Amino acid sequence: AIRLRTEKDIWQNLHEFPMHESQDPEPFPHKNFLRELLGVQPYSVVSQSRVYVQQLTHQTIHGQFIQVSIPKAVSIPGTFMPVAKKDLTRYAFPRMLNTFLEEEIV
Numbered sequence: 308a309i310r311l312r313t314e315k316d317i318w319q320n321l322h323e324f325p326m327h328e329s330q331d332p333e334p335f336p337h338k339n340f341l342r343e344l345l346g347v348q349p350y351s352v353v354s355q356s357r358v359y360v361q362q363l364t365h366q367t368i369h370g371q372f373i374q375v376s377i378p379k380a381v382s383i384p385g386t387f388m389p390v391a392k393k394d395l396t397r398y399a400f401p402r403m404l405n406t407f408l409e410e411e412i413v
Contacts, residue, residue: 309388323404325344344384354373359407370403396408
């Protein structure tokens with residue numbers, strides 16, 4: 308699932324996956340995040356990516372991607388829309404997400 312960013316920042320009008328933002332460098336508690344996102348829907352973690360780094364003028368962004376498999380379609384809160392893996396190349400993403408998609412998905 309992806310959504311279009313509408314916030315007025317450098318990623319405006321680019322797409323993103325559901326994400327968790329934190330200032331904390333500790334390992335990401337993905338089980339809690341996924342439970343909040345998916346509710347009681349069963350899921351399995353398919354893979355966890357390496358840490359990607361994007362240097363901006365005023366900060367360094369570190370990102371890690373967790374691929375999840377779910378047995379059936381699920382409604383994700385907010386403005387997210389389901390997109391087939393093969394169709395992800397049709398959407399504009401921030402550089403870090405494009406790098407991840409090129410290396411591990413598409």
